[in-house]
Amino acid sequence: MTHFYKGSLVFSMLFFVFGKFDARGQVSFTLKEADRFYENYHYAAAIPLYENWLAKRPHDTPVIEKLADSYSKINDSGNEERLYKKLIDENPADKNGLFKYASALAKNGKYEQSIQYFKLFSEKGGDARGLRYAAALQNRDKLYKDSLKVVIKPLIVNSRNDDFSPAFYRNGILFCSDRRSGKVTKTFDWNQSAYLDIYYLKDTSDVYKANESAEVGSKQKKSSVVPQTHSDYTYQTSNDTRTLGYFNRPVHNDSLQLDGTRLVKFSNAINTKYHEGPLVFFNGEDSVIFTRNNYYKGKYKTDNEGVNKLKLFTAKREGETWSVKGFPFNSDQYSVGHPALSPDNKILFFASDMPGGKGGTDIWYCNWSPNGWSKPQNLAEVNTEGQEMFPFVDEQGNLFLASDGWGGLGGLDVFYARNSRQGFDTPRNVGSPINSSKDDFGLIVRDDGRTGYFSSGRNWNKTLDDIYYFKSKTPLVKSYFLKGIAKEDSTNEVLPQTTIVLLNEKEEQIAVVETGADGSYSFPVEPDQKYRLKADKNNYIPYTKSVSTEGMEPGDSTRVDAILSKKDSSSLPIALADSKTNKTPDRADLKEKKNNQDTETEKSLKVNPIYFDLGKSNIRPDAAKELDKIVAVMMENPAMKIELGSHTDARGSDAFNLSLSDRRAKASANYIISKGISPDRIVGKGYGESKLVNGCANNVKCSEAEHQLNRRTEFIVISIVD
Structure with a gap:
């Protein structure tokens, strides 16, 4: 398809071409006349002349190419396919011929063969169109899914x-x-x-x-x-x-x-x-x-x-x-x-x-x-x-x-x-x-x-x-959506009147909605972008999650349910305490210190340590709940930076335990980061078995419960102001 003015012209036709007549009154054509028609864009007139020439000289590659192109120009895809097949049979390395033959097969609905030759075109050094067409035709079900x-x-x-x-x-x-x-x-x-x-x-x-x-x-x-x-x-x-x-x-x-x-x-x-x-x-x-x-x-x-x-x-x-x-x-x-x-x-x-x-x-x-x-x-x-x-x-x-x-x-x-x-x-x-x-x-x-x-x-x-x-029935231009339902963690009940906020990668608020009676929300989003979703409701721990729309197809929705945990006396409010005096300053003290740029360091979070299984570093469900509390406090204090100190019990070599504690620190940090906290606000450090909380050292007989107390991650606030 090379013409610029309009789309397709495919038709049956009667040819009336001025030519030379032999002694029997029949039309005699010359290659020179055919080329003159072709060069002047008169493809319909050139076609019978080239066909006549090839009938006697079937391997004349330049004429095959011109005849194939002429059929392509008038959108006679049947003859286009026939001639380009002949062309690549004569010259299998002809990239242009491969692409044109693959295109003709596609026009004739021969998609499996077409895919084969588009791929071959690409393998021979052809441009990106080969792989684009091969991918489109291999996944052509997507092009038919909305046809009804x-x-x-x-x-x-x-x-x-x-x-x-x-x-x-x-x-x-x-x-x-x-x-x-x-x-x-x-x-x-x-x-x-x-x-x-x-x-x-x-x-x-x-x-x-x-x-x-x-x-x-x-x-x-x-x-x-x-x-x-x-x-x-x-x-x-x-x-x-x-x-x-x-x-x-x-x-x-x-x-x-x-x-x-x-x-x-x-x-x-x-x-x-x-x-x-x-x-x-x-x-x-x-x-x-x-x-x-x-x-x-x-x-x-x-x-x-x-x-x-x-x-x-x-x-x-x-x-x-x-x-x-x-x-x-x-x-x-x-x-x-x-x-x-x-x-x-x-x-x-x-x-x-x-x-x-x-x-x-x-x-x-x-x-x-x-x-x-x-x-x-x-x-x-x-x-x-x-x-x-x-x-x-x-x-x-x-x-x-x-x-x-x-x-x-x-x-x-x-x-x-x-x-x-x-x-x-x-x-x-x-x-x-x-x-x-x-x-x-x-x-x-x-x-x-x-x-x-x-x-x-x-x-x-x-x-x-x-x-x-x-x-x-639907708009031709398909949008992308982030959808979900706000639910309570323990009961899985929907949560109406929950505030849902969408932020972009720069932490800029894009949109905010309040869930209705069914607890649902929906945001239009852009493809191949990174977002953060926040959900907040009175008497619930705020929820946050990083979301990527990479790989989304038009009309698709990414579902993220906002799972909120109810606050209770055993877990909230979470306070900041001085790690040396164990004194908990009130919010007014923190505000005054922040205003005075008086940085408080070495403050531990009043939150339960998280624990790990023997020899493992994966985050258990009970640990995830405690980490969610850390995330909530850090959301409320945007300048807060923390250290995650991870530890092991004394069993195993010192080198193995140091490596294991480092993996636990990284796993804890990655979980918090996945909830939308910037990585530069977290320091993860593994201490191995160097800071045991009890006497369960090497060669000391202890219960499994006593060893469990040492397999932990603790949290230290290293800064609460910019």
Whole structure:
């Protein structure tokens, strides 16, 4: 898929090509003529010439490659697969051929084979697209999991030709089409092909209701189709505007176009005798940015190689006419098109193959100021080595785009990049049924995030690109949530009216809620971030826990239940006591000392020591409860720093016991850190068997209960002020 202007054009055709006739009246083609068609982007005309050549010279690799590419350009994926298979049989090390063959297999729904060749492409040194596609197809169940939640219907205004890139306008939509309603009067001089224009469907209230019982892809309310007697292509730009050309007779007319009331051509000031494409309105309905061939004020321009590129133009309504001017960053040497605007109209997104991109066509953006549009910048986080195009921005600032580089079901797929505090997230595939094995692109979504329109080439054996309506039970852009229930530790009962606070990695409060009768809470969160959750309720020990959203998928929820322990006389209040005098200062004394910057050291926490099993360093449930008390005190005293002193009994060698006590100190510290306390507030130290609390030294016979008293961790406050 290399063309830039629009998505897919797959069709059956009759070829009418001027050639040389031999003595028997048969057409005789030369390779030179085939190459001339190919180099001028007339792939349909080149195909029968190359096929004729290969019939006699089946191992001509350069011709195989050109013929395969020609079929790819017209989206004939069946013949594309056949020819690229032939190409890699001739040259198994051809990385480009491997990727194209894998892509053709995907377009034809042969996913297991496709995975094999995408991986082979990667193993041969191919770019990141190989592994992206292999991963996406191996996990394609994810792309189908919400398919029953989305209904799609083709619009009854679709013609047998190309209809694509809808845009909201008043009560209807505008879209691009190369349909013709009568005699073709404006054609490309060399091959007399039809051109794209912008059409206006004034009312969309029932254009899909008529198809309630229709299968996706069906066509209704059509007038008779006039058989076409010739099909060819315009001289394509590098954006590859592939538009059918017709000789002798006009093409299909659809019924709604004929009445001239509901479906009409848009302004003649916008439509010209060349191609007009995707557009977007801004500042109301009287200003528009649109795509057109490099044709302005009667001048048709090309690049240094004679190729006509695409440009963006702005137009402002003045009475019944439009004044048109060019976008300041247009160029004769590269293309810009497919405009989209942020909700505040201050950021313009567009597709371009200008220098400085990642490959193919990329999404670029400009910022608006009173001085005009800023210099374009590459939106690197959404671009790949492939093609990114057809951007659209919803009311929440989320970016939709079409891409063949991020990995999907085949051809162009529709992706969204969620708008977050850090910019745009990595693009995510919107999944089936909006995406298919064929080209899917040009999606627009209403403010509800659930309904809209998109373009697709999935019905290629009957028509070309069509426009579809979609309605989803859930928003297309999936969010991430942290959810849970506040519960009491001992009874597991839910705790209503519990204050739940969410903090980021910098300890900044992001959100706070109070649980309802069911004790539940829910926070929207960002993927791949670290958070801390705090829960507090009167007469309960505060709860805190560190939470990571790394690896979360769109629409997923991470569940963390806040388990709070009830305060009782045996454990609370927890006080600070001088380790030498055992005197407990009151809170006023601590406050005065803090204000005077009089640092108190060597204070032990009035909390039970924690104990360990013989020879082990894991935190037991009874120890966890005591450590939770330490966490609660440290939360209330943000400047407090403590030392964890861990000890062993006398059994075992001195070296082993020193190592074991060190592991116990680290285990105790790690538990407290896991609850959200900064590591720099904790010092862990192992003392081995050097500080026994009784006489159970080496070679002294003691009970197990006496030895247990020595297997402990004690807590010393080394600082309570900054």
